[in-house]
Structure formats: structure tokens, C-alpha cells
Amino acid sequence: MKAVILCAGLGRRLGEVIKPLLKVGGREIIYRTIKILQDNGIDEFVVVVNPRNREYIEEFLKRHGFKYRIVENPHPERGNGYSFYLAKDFVDERFVLVMGDHVYDEEFVKLALKGEGLICDRKPLYVDIDEATKVIVKDGRVERIGKDLKDWCCADTGFFILNKDVFRFVELDKDKIKLSEIIERAKVRVTEVSGLFWMDVDTREDLKKVNRILIRRSYKGKGDGFISRHINRKVSLRLSEIFVNRITPNIATVISFIVGVLSALLNFVSIPIAGLIYQISSILDGIDGEIARASMRVTRFGGWLDSILDRYVDFLFLLTLSFVSSLSNLEWMIACLAMFGSFMVSYTTERYRGAFFRDFYIDFKFRFPGKRDERIFLIFVFCLLSFMGKFVIVALLIIIAVLTNLRVLATIYVVARRKGNL
Amino acid sequence: MKAVILCAGLGRRLGEVIKPLLKVGGREIIYRTIKILQDNGIDEFVVVVNPRNREYIEEFLKRHGFKYRIVENPHPERGNGYSFYLAKDFVDERFVLVMGDHVYDEEFVKLALKGEGLICDRKPLYVDIDEATKVIVKDGRVERIGKDLKDWCCADTGFFILNKDVFRFVELDKDKIKLSEIIERAKVRVTEVSGLFWMDVDTREDLKKVNRILIRRSYKGKGDGFISRHINRKVSLRLSEIFVNRITPNIATVISFIVGVLSALLNFVSIPIAGLIYQISSILDGIDGEIARASMRVTRFGGWLDSILDRYVDFLFLLTLSFVSSLSNLEWMIACLAMFGSFMVSYTTERYRGAFFRDFYIDFKFRFPGKRDERIFLIFVFCLLSFMGKFVIVALLIIIAVLTNLRVLATIYVVARRKGNL
Numbered sequence: 001m002k003a004v005i006l007c008a009g010l011g012r013r014l015g016e017v018i019k020p021l022l023k024v025g026g027r028e029i030i031y032r033t034i035k036i037l038q039d040n041g042i043d044e045f046v047v048v049v050n051p052r053n054r055e056y057i058e059e060f061l062k063r064h065g066f067k068y069r070i071v072e073n074p075h076p077e078r079g080n081g082y083s084f085y086l087a088k089d090f091v092d093e094r095f096v097l098v099m100g101d102h103v104y105d106e107e108f109v110k111l112a113l114k115g116e117g118l119i120c121d122r123k124p125l126y127v128d129i130d131e132a133t134k135v136i137v138k139d140g141r142v143e144r145i146g147k148d149l150k151d152w153c154c155a156d157t158g159f160f161i162l163n164k165d166v167f168r169f170v171e172l173d174k175d176k177i178k179l180s181e182i183i184e185r186a187k188v189r190v191t192e193v194s195g196l197f198w199m200d201v202d203t204r205e206d207l208k209k210v211n212r213i214l215i216r217r218s219y220k221g222k223g224d225g226f227i228s229r230h231i232n233r234k235v236s237l238r239l240s241e242i243f244v245n246r247i248t249p250n251i252a253t254v255i256s257f258i259v260g261v262l263s264a265l266l267n268f269v270s271i272p273i274a275g276l277i278y279q280i281s282s283i284l285d286g287i288d289g290e291i292a293r294a295s296m297r298v299t300r301f302g303g304w305l306d307s308i309l310d311r312y313v314d315f316l317f318l319l320t321l322s323f324v325s326s327l328s329n330l331e332w333m334i335a336c337l338a339m340f341g342s343f344m345v346s347y348t349t350e351r352y353r354g355a356f357f358r359d360f361y362i363d364f365k366f367r368f369p370g371k372r373d374e375r376i377f378l379i380f381v382f383c384l385l386s387f388m389g390k391f392v393i394v395a396l397l398i399i400i401a402v403l404t405n406l407r408v409l410a411t412i413y414v415v416a417r418r419k420g421n422l
Numbered sequence: 423m424k425a426v427i428l429c430a431g432l433g434r435r436l437g438e439v440i441k442p443l444l445k446v447g448g449r450e451i452i453y454r455t456i457k458i459l460q461d462n463g464i465d466e467f468v469v470v471v472n473p474r475n476r477e478y479i480e481e482f483l484k485r486h487g488f489k490y491r492i493v494e495n496p497h498p499e500r501g502n503g504y505s506f507y508l509a510k511d512f513v514d515e516r517f518v519l520v521m522g523d524h525v526y527d528e529e530f531v532k533l534a535l536k537g538e539g540l541i542c543d544r545k546p547l548y549v550d551i552d553e554a555t556k557v558i559v560k561d562g563r564v565e566r567i568g569k570d571l572k573d574w575c576c577a578d579t580g581f582f583i584l585n586k587d588v589f590r591f592v593e594l595d596k597d598k599i600k601l602s603e604i605i606e607r608a609k610v611r612v613t614e615v616s617g618l619f620w621m622d623v624d625t626r627e628d629l630k631k632v633n634r635i636l637i638r639r640s641y642k643g644k645g646d647g648f649i650s651r652h653i654n655r656k657v658s659l660r661l662s663e664i665f666v667n668r669i670t671p672n673i674a675t676v677i678s679f680i681v682g683v684l685s686a687l688l689n690f691v692s693i694p695i696a697g698l699i700y701q702i703s704s705i706l707d708g709i710d711g712e713i714a715r716a717s718m719r720v721t722r723f724g725g726w727l728d729s730i731l732d733r734y735v736d737f738l739f740l741l742t743l744s745f746v747s748s749l750s751n752l753e754w755m756i757a758c759l760a761m762f763g764s765f766m767v768s769y770t771t772e773r774y775r776g777a778f779f780r781d782f783y784i785d786f787k788f789r790f791p792g793k794r795d796e797r798i799f800l801i802f803v804f805c806l807l808s809f810m811g812k813f814v815i816v817a818l819l820i821i822i823a824v825l826t827n828l829r830v831l832a833t834i835y836v837v838a839r840r841k842g843n844l
Contacts, residue, residue, distance in 0.1 A: 306775035354775035355726035
């Protein structure tokens with residue numbers, strides 16, 4: 001199936017920008033739409049552009065290797081009905097029509113593609129209802145479309161599954177007809193897909209809002225510890241909002257790794273400062289994943305490498321902290337148990353996925369403390385108190401050694417019980 | 423589809439035993455056959471027994487929860503043709519017939535089930551050809567069956583896919599006819615499944631042989647290091663052969679864990695002895711997996727737990743070795759790097775499976791040293807030399823620290839390159 005994407009609008013409200021190429025959540029609006037449609041079986045994209053943006057959009061489509069056909073609307077001032085009309089010779093019997101300045105999430109698209117006609121939303125959660133285009137439905141078909149309707153029943157999502165014969169309703173007044181009038185005249189069928197994420201982008205506020213929503217939605221919370229849920233994520237999500245359109249997830253990974261290594265080295269200078277920077281690196285550590293998910297750049301390699309670097313940072317911090325504390329032989333043993341236990345907390349849960357091909361934190365509601373964000377916060381607090389003497393560091397090492405190794409034991413226990421080995 | 427299993431033979435050559443209940447590779451012969459058939463779609467088993475073994479076989483089938491129907495042959499001396507005849511009212515149009523004293527591997531069964539008639543093997547690799555039943559084939563059908571045939575073309579594997587009308591050839595002389603005569607008369611079709619593992623068990627030597635073969639076949643070599651391939655496995659496979667019918671994989675895991683922990687504690691007594699016991703625990707560590715695979719007892723939980731326990735043993739050994747060596751502050755840092763690097767070698771490859779859902783050692787031919795078996799052997803050798811002074815232990819720690827952490831770097835490099843990140 002092909003999809004028609006209307007990108008010929010002049011979009012004056014946002015000034016001299018090309019709306020479909022604006023980045024939200026780290027990706028251009030049109031990239032998001034095409035990528036999601038492509039992942040769900042749409043194989044060619046008929047993109048209607050205007051003479052001003054044609055060069056930019058075509059270059060963009062080519063660069064990403066999408067299978068596209070450019071249709072130029074030489075009279076963009078005639079409106080979207082005319083743009084739509086121009087696509088008529090390039091579509092098959094059944095096709096998708098979607099607006100180039102709308103953002104949809106994958107769930108919405110999946111459901112919409114199973115529908116027919118105009119996809120409408122009875123409970124639009126993300127759009128300003130005053131600005132939205134409303135629909136009056138009668139017998140499952142469009143009766144009226146417009147912004148200022150009373151007694152409307154749902155909002156027009158700008159997403160359509162149409163048949164070619166809809167073009168029959170255009171011929172005579174194709175120069176000035178609006179898309180909504182075509183849909184009205186054709187009495188297109190209506191499919192409801194309600195309550196999922198979709199938004200049109202008209203203003204600077206819309207841009208910010210959709211960016212923020214995409215970042216928030218990238219945070220699943222699965223596997224996060226107490227500190228992460230209540231402190232770290234609150235900061236990292238804001239930072240991700242700011243940086244998502246500027247840096248890639250890999251760069252975020254490298255930055256948080258460098259800050260982490262730096263924090264370990266700072267133990268040679270000042271333990272409290274080192275602890276503070278370590279806690280900051282823990283906050284930064286959330287950003288790569290958030291940006292990766294929001295910008296559709298999640299890779300298995302990224303997750304794998306991030307885990308390995310985290311282990312190195314955690315190890316290095318406890319190592320340098322132990323070193324500058326001039327531990328006794330026995331205290332070094334405790335330090336080793338703390339480093340080892342920290343490591344085992346990750347190992348047991350991640351090895352679980354390798355063994356059972358399922359996520360440990362989905363399979364188990366496991367409230368035992370000792371996750372990375374909690375450990376780092378604990379270390380941070382104790383580092384601040386380190387002026388009181390070496391015993392603070394030794395106490396910290398004992399707490400971590402006991403906590404983490406107990407957590408591993410508890411993990412073995414719950415898994416053994418669940419898998420019928422106890 | 424149902425399967426008929428003939429277990430009414432008197433099996434005099436092995437003395438007063440019930441052949442189908444003899445254990446090979448840690449499992450009763452009949453268990454292996456039924457389990458494999460069940461995993462491949464056979465849903466009911468018609469088991470023909472004799473009055474003497476009925477009680478034991480029925481209790482066994484019940485205990486394992488197999489769906490069975492017992493058919494008693496009150497005259498086992500009449501032979502296997504009569505046993506077969508007695509099954510006739512309990513099968514459907516198409517059914518499997520298999521001998522209760524034959525051992526087949528899963529690959530063989532999978533292919534055989536796609537065939538028709540008598541399953542024969544042109545290149546029997548595991549049976550004594552003088553003792554085997556041979557087949558002469560004509561136009562794709564059985565012409566003659568017998569032990570002393572000349573010009574035979576393949577061996578009878580004791581595995582058949584038959585139609586109910588084969589019983590037409592029995593009626594008159596059912597009291598004394600042999601199974602092979604029925605098959606001959608019916609001119610059953612022949613399907614070739616050659617070169618895979620199957621064997622009939624007649625003598626004590628056969629028993630030992632099939633046990634040994636099942637253990638050898640349980641060893642895949644995937645992921646083994648140099649020392650494991652050339653030393654550890656040679657010993658552990660022999661031990662597994664001896665113990666496979668006596669202990670479960672979980673017990674083997676616990677034994678090797680206890681020996682490992684013991685070796686770590688022995689550092690307080692004698693470093694060379696500790697090193698020796700550590701190397702022995704490394705050999706024993708192979709047994710649980712070998713027994714699990716040979717006895718069809720592989721569980722994901724077993725693999726998961728074994729990995730965790732291995733990490734604890736490796737950590738504890740280096741920890742106690744470092745402790746008794748009274749390391750300086752700097753030397754402790756090196757020791758930590760060695761413990762951490764040892765851990766990371768497993769972490770990087772096992773986290774790989776969690777990320778990519780593939781086995782690292784299948785995806786990569788990775789020759790870099792530093793695997794567990796190699797590290798333990800190195801530690802063993804240096805422990806033997808520890809009488810020369812503390813510097814031996816420090817040198818060992820440096821070597822392990824460098825080797826393992828370099829190996830982790832190399833792992834990251836090869837994965838990054840393969841996944842297109844370099």
C-alpha cells in the first residue's frame with residue numbers, strides 16, 4: 001500500500017521553516033511518520049510539496065533511502081484539497097493519506113491502518129480542542145467537518161485510509177476545494193482510534209509540547225530504582241528534552257561515561273566532590289536511553305555497550321575511593337566484596353535475560369534495594385560525610401557489600417521459587 | 423498419532439533386568455524414546471509388556487505422567503510378532519512402531535517421523551553390523567529382512583511408520599510369526615535415514631557404549647577455551663560417563679561449587695594445594711552441563727545458577743589469595759582489576775545474549791585468551807610456584823588484570839565492528 005503525505009502547506013505561523021523537517025524528539029516530523037508507516041507495511045510514499053520546500057524535502061527523503069515519489073504543487077496557496085488532488089495519478093485503489101505536520105506514535109498508526117476512511121479520536125488527549133478539526137458522524141460516515149462545529153463527536157486526526165474513488169468528488173472545483181470538503185462530500189466512513197498519542201504542530205508551543213511528550217513517553221520506568229524514579233529521572237527527562245534534538249544517544253553514553261570516570265579520578269582530589277560528580281553521572285546515565293527511545297534510535301549495541309561502561313564506572317569509583325582511604329588488608333576484602341556485589345546485582349538480572357529471554361523486572365516485582373541508582377546515591381551521601389573520618393568510607397563499603405550480596409541471594413531465591421526449583 | 427512400543431521381550435542376555443527401564447545417559451531407555459516422540463507430536467503410547475515387567479513399567483509411565491495404554495502379552499515367549507499383533511485394536515489408521523530397547527537421538531526421530539514404512543540406515547555408525555538386522559529393498563519396499571542376509575543394502579533401525587492394514591498379514595499364524603516376517607510379507611515401504619545416532623541395547627557392552635556415546639554427544643565445545651578443550655573435558659567426560667546414571671546436574675553443580683569455595687578457603691592453609699583444588703573444581707564444573715544434556719535435564723535455571731556460582735568462586739579465590747598475600751595498597755588495586763576483569767569477561771559475552779538474543783561464541787570466532795578455564799589453569803600454575811615468593815602472586819594478578827581487561831576491550835571492538843558501529 002502507498003501513502004500520500006501532504007507537505008505543500010505554507011505553514012506561516014511558524015515562520016520561514018519547513019514544518020515536516022522540524023525535529024521533535026530528535027527526529028524530523030516526516031521521518032517519524034514515514035518510518036512508522038514503513039515498519040508497518042507501507043512501501044511507497046507520495047509526497048506532495050511546494051516549489052519552495054521541494055529541494056529540501058527531496059534531499060531528505062533521498063538521504064534516508066525512503067522509496068518516494070515527489071509531486072509538486074505549483075499553487076500551494078490553493079490549499080490542501082488541491083495538493084491532495086495532484087496525488088491522484090500516483091496512488092493505487094486503496095491508500096493512506098496523512099498530513100505532513102502531524103506526529104503519531106506507532107500504536108496509533110498500527111490501529112489506524114486496520115481501520116477505514118477518516119480516523120477520528122473521541123478523546124483527544126494531546127491536542128487543543130479549540131484548535132482541533134471536529135467531525136460530525138452519521139451512520140458511521142462523515143456528515144460534517146470543521147473547526148467551529150457544535151455537537152461534534154470526535155476529532156479529525158489527519159490520518160485517512162481512502163479509496164481512489166474519493167477523487168470523483170474533486171474534479172469541478174479542484175482549484176479551491178478544501179480537503180475537509182472532499183471528505184465531507186464523499187461521506188467517507190469513520191473509524192475511531194481514541195486516546196492514543198497524535199498531535200498536529202502549528203505553533204512554537206506545539207513544537208515544545210510534542211517534544212516534551214515524546215521524551216516523557218520514552219520513559220518506561222521498568223527496572224528503575226527508588227532514587228531514579230524520584231530524583232534522577234526528574235532531572236534527566238528535562239535535560240533530554242533540551243538535548244534530544246542536538247545530540248545522539250551514543251554521544252550521551254560517552255558523556256555520562258566520561259563524567260563517571262572523572263568522578264572516580266576526583267577521589268584523588270576530594271571525596272565529597274567526587275561523590276557529587278558520581279551522582280551527576282548517574283543522572284546523566286538516563287539520558288542516552290531516553291534520547292534513543294524518543295528519537296527512534298534504540299540499538300541493541302547501544303544497550304550492550306552502556307551496560308559494560310556502567311560496570312566500569314561503578315568499579316573504578318569504589319576502587320579509587322578504597323585506594324585513597326588507605327584500607328587495611330581486611331578492609332580491602334570488604335571493599336572487594338562491595339565491588340563484586342555491585343557487579344553481581346547487574347549480572348544476575350541481565351544473565352536472567354540471556355537464560356530465559358525475558359526481562360527480570362517484568363517477571364518479578366522485586367523491591368529489594370541495591371540497584372545502581374540507589375547505590376550511587378548512598379555512595380554520594382557517604383562521600384559528603386567523609387570529612388568525619390575513614391570509618392565513614394569503611395561503613396559505606398560494609399553496607400554496600402552486605403546489601404548487594406544479600407540482594408543477589410534474594411534474586412536467586414525468588415527465581416528458584418518461581419521456576420519450581422524450591 | 424499414537425506410537426506402539428514393544429517391551430515384552432525377555433531380554434535374557436542382560437540377565438534379570440527390565441531393559442526398557444535401564445538407564446543410559448542418565449535416563450531410562452523408554453523415557454528417552456517416549457520423551458522425544460512426545461516432543462515431536464506423538465500424543466499416546468501403546469506399550470506392550472510381559473506379565474513380569476508390567477508392574478514396573480506401568481508404575482514408571484504413571485510416575486512420569488505420560489499418556490499411555492498398557493497391553494499385556496501373556497505369552498512373551500511367542501516373540502515380538504505376537505506382541506505387535508496384540509496392539510492392533512489400540513492404534514489408529516497410521517501409527518509409529520518402535521522397539522523398547524532401542525535408543526534414538528532427537529534428530530533421527532524428527533527425520534524418521536517424516537518418513538514412511540521401515541526406517542533404514544545405509545551407513546549405521548554406531549551398531550555392530552554383524553549383530554544388526556539387515557534389509558534388502560526392492561522398488562522402495564522391503565524384500566527380505568534378516569541378520570544373515572547377503573547383498574543387504576541397509577540396516578533395520580527398529581523404527582517404523584505403519585498403516586493399520588499391516589495387521590492383515592498376521593491373522594493366521596499370529597502365535598509364532600516374527601515381526602520381521604510381518605514386515606516382509608506386507609512389503610512395507612522403506613525410508614532411509616542414514617548416519618544419525620541410534621542403537622539397540624543387547625549386552626552389557628552395548629549399555630556402556632551407548633552411555634559413552636550419549637555423554638560424548640552432550641559435549642558441544644562451543645565457548646570452551648584452550649585448557650578446557652585439551653585437558654578439562656578429557657577428564658570431565660570420563661567422570662560424567664561414570665556418574666551420569668547416579669547424580670543429577672544440580673548435584674553436580676553444587677559439588678563443583680563446594681569444591682571451588684573450598685579451594686578459595688584453602689588459600690589460608692596452602693596456596694599450592696588451593697590452586698590444585700581450584701583447577702579440579704574447574705574440571706568438575708563441566709560435569710553438570712554434560713550430565714544435563716545427556717540426561718535431557720537441561721533447564722534455563724540450571725544454566726543461570728551455574729553462571730552465578732562460577733562468578734562467586736572465581737571472585738572468592740582471588741580474594742583469599744590476595745588476602746593471604748598481604749598486598750600493599752597499590753597491589754590491592756591490581757588485585758581488584760584482576761577480579762573485575764575476570765568478571766567482565768563473562769559479563770560482556772553473556773550480556774551479549776541478553777542484548778542480541780544470540781550466542782556470542784556462535785557469532786564470533788574469538789581466539790583472545792582469558793576464558794575461565796584458561797584463567798584458572800594460569801592461577802593453578804602460579805600457585806604451584808608461589809613458594810618462590812609474593813612477587814609470583816603479584817605477577818599473576820597483573821597478568822590476569824591486563825589479560826581480562828584487554829579481552830573485554832577486544833570484545834567491544836569486534837562487536838562494535840560487526841554491528842556497524844565502527
